[in-house]
Amino acid sequence: MKDGIHPNYRDVCFVDQSNGFKFVTRSTMGSKESIKLEDGREVPLIKLETTSESHPFYTGQQKSIDNLGGRVEKFRNKFAGFAKK
Incomplete structure (x- = not known):
């Protein structure tokens, strides 16, 4: 390898601020x-800001939009008539 053309590859500590x-x-x-x-x-x-230790997807705290009180169904019912025009 040529000297002086490669970045400094070393140990680094990453800290999740949350x-x-x-x-x-x-x-x-x-x-x-x-x-x-x-x-x-x-x-x-x-x-x-976030790592696998604090991200909702990896911690199992992620919420699905379909499980939030039928919001998707309310939206579909409200705007169903607009698509038929």
Whole structure:
């Protein structure tokens, strides 16, 4: 490999701001902030709005639009006459 043309690929800590969940993985993302891990390493810190630990789809809290009190049926009944014109 040529020197100086590849991005810096290193360990980075990602933190979910909604619940504080942290995970370390390798990435080329840069950050001005850093965090000291339990093992003594200091790695760049990337803050995330949501991760698989807080997203409703992965936590099982996602709601289906059909289960919200028959809204879809109300809409279809209300506007059914417009489609027949």
